[in-house]
Amino acid sequence: MSPLIIIGSGLAGFSLAREWRKLDSTTPLRIFTSDDGGFYSKPMLSNAIAGGKSAAQLAMKTAQQMALELNAEINSHTEISAIHPERHCITVNGQEVTYSRLVLAQGADPIRPPMQGDSADDLLSVNNLDDYARFRAALEGNKRVAILGGGLIGCEFANDLLAGGFSVDVIDPGTHPLAALLPVEASLKLQDALGQQGVNWHFGVKAEAVERAGDALRLTLSDDSSLDADVVLSAIGLRSRTALAAAAGITVKRGIVVDDQLKTSAPDVFAIGDCAEAQGKVLLYIMPLMQQARTLAKVLAGTEAELIYPVMPVVIKTPACPITVCPPALGAEGEWKVESTPLGVRALFFDSTEQLLGFALTEQATAEKTTLAQQLVQS
Ligand SMILES: Cc1cc2nc3c(=O)[nH]c(=O)nc-3n(C[C@H](O)[C@H](O)[C@H](O)COP(=O)(O)OP(=O)(O)OC[C@H]3O[C@@H](n4cnc5c(N)ncnc54)[C@H](O)[C@@H]3O)c2cc1C
Incomplete structure (x- = not known):
């Protein structure tokens, strides 16, 4: 049986593999990655210098441990150079390797x-x-x-x-x-x-x-x-890795374009995480990719599923001034109403009918994030 192949061992690739293994423990799984194939939490990278953490201390699991946990073959330090959707295969070190389904979880490059x-x-x-x-x-x-x-x-x-x-x-x-x-x-x-x-x-x-x-x-x-x-x-920003998909004729815009089942324009090819553009948005955060991974795992297991994002506040890890923000959708019409309270800034974004579309909270005002998230109207 041809395996499910995932390109990428970041949080998107591994989250999908974990979610999918909950639903299918036997179909062969191969993960190809240009990294070492170990598991780490990328958000920790911008929070680790003060604590004197080395890269080795941030690595949470080795590729071998992940392979065992996921019942998968992990091919580390292996760059995929081409995808051939029409033949259901990818090029690995000059050889063609066949897939049943292919998931692109290639992340984004620093600009x-x-x-x-x-x-x-x-x-x-x-x-x-x-x-x-x-x-x-x-x-x-x-x-x-x-x-x-x-x-x-x-x-x-x-x-x-x-x-x-x-x-x-x-x-x-x-x-x-x-x-x-x-x-x-x-x-x-x-x-x-x-x-x-x-x-x-x-x-x-x-x-x-x-x-x-x-x-x-x-x-x-x-x-x-x-x-x-x-x-x-x-640290001027990141750009989705789309070159491999584009060269294979797969539709890309700012990211690799996917539908609500995370399908790309090529049959049996899917994309998630920082490389994907779902619902017209490239969201370079953990919560969206977790939601994508849960949805795609179900789709791959043959269950009906559709990508629906919950409210996804972003926590900014600046202890000098903690911030939680749920930005309004790009182009949303409305205005910020801002209060400077003794607890911090409390900024709420309302549309013309006083519906709450977004918020930004600083310092102790961040305590209100759960209550506000419940009131938020998603556009
Ligand atoms: C410093 C920093 C701090 C962050 N903090 C937060 C935070 O606090 N909260 C939050 O929500 N988000 C945060 N983010 C964003 C979040 O970490 C990312 O959205 C997420 O980790 C992206 O995961 P990914 O798997 O899509 O991509 P990546 O982790 O980049 O993984 C991509 C994988 O694809 C592989 N790959 C790519 N091309 C190929 C190829 N051709 N062949 C083989 N392998 C390939 C790479 O080797 C890699 O394994 C932060 C990001 C950074 C950089």
Whole structure:
């Protein structure tokens, strides 16, 4: 019997395998991954420096343990170079391997900013355990970190590095941190809290060049100012990995397009996680991929199922100013009503009929997240 093949051993690939094994314990399962095939929780990567955690300490299970747990064959450090939907096979190290069904759980790539200068290649980003190990090694014996991007990942790393005793500069072309997710009052709370702990913010500018200057990396910013750092972390965003699917003629837009059964445009090929675009959205978070994995497991097991997202608040791991946000859908019409309470900022997004479409809470006001989530009207 041809196996179910999953490409990717991130949280999407492994969550699907776990959910599917609850429903089908015998059909052969093969997982191909360019990683080492072990299990780790990616959200921990932006919260581990202060605690002095090594990459090995963050690895929760080896590939062998996962293979045993899932009754699967895991092919580590194996890059898939092509998919042939018409023949139901993939190319693995020049050989063709047949599947009954194929699941693409390939994740997303960090976006590389355009950068001049002789040290442009020294820019680091952290999107898996190996990246984290490289980042941690680069920090060894150093003190100054410049972060490109004041979004979710940039802010989480800024907080973690401060707590770990590093000096931190954050460079962002916008006017506030997390501007894409939060109303300005909540952004400012975070900006103040991290600023008070020592973050040097550089808003309204981009880094354009990075050169070696003695022991330091010198960044030239778009206003012609410069700053020196020992390590530069790029956190300007992620882009779904769609190239393999696109080359196979599978429909891709911002991600690999799937329907409510997680099916792509090719027969017996499915996609989930950071690489997938479901219901017109690429959601680069854990809760959506868990929901996708549960739905797809049922579909693969032959049960009727349909992707329905529950309310999915995002918790931002910035202990200097804890935040929970449930952003309104992109393009939703309405406005933020913001209160600054003694407990923190409480921002609610209402439409013209006073229906609650989103919220953002800071500090102790985050305690209200469950109550508000229950009131939320999903669009
Ligand atoms: C630092 C950081 C902190 C985060 N914090 C949070 C958080 O607090 N809360 C939250 O909800 N989300 C958070 N996220 C987002 C969340 O972690 C991701 O949405 C999720 O882990 C994505 O899982 P994935 O399996 O889709 O992708 P990945 O984990 O990227 O896995 C993709 C897999 O595909 C494999 N692969 C790709 N192409 C090929 C190929 N051609 N051949 C073989 N293998 C291939 C890769 O090797 C990898 O194993 C964070 C992300 C980062 C980077």
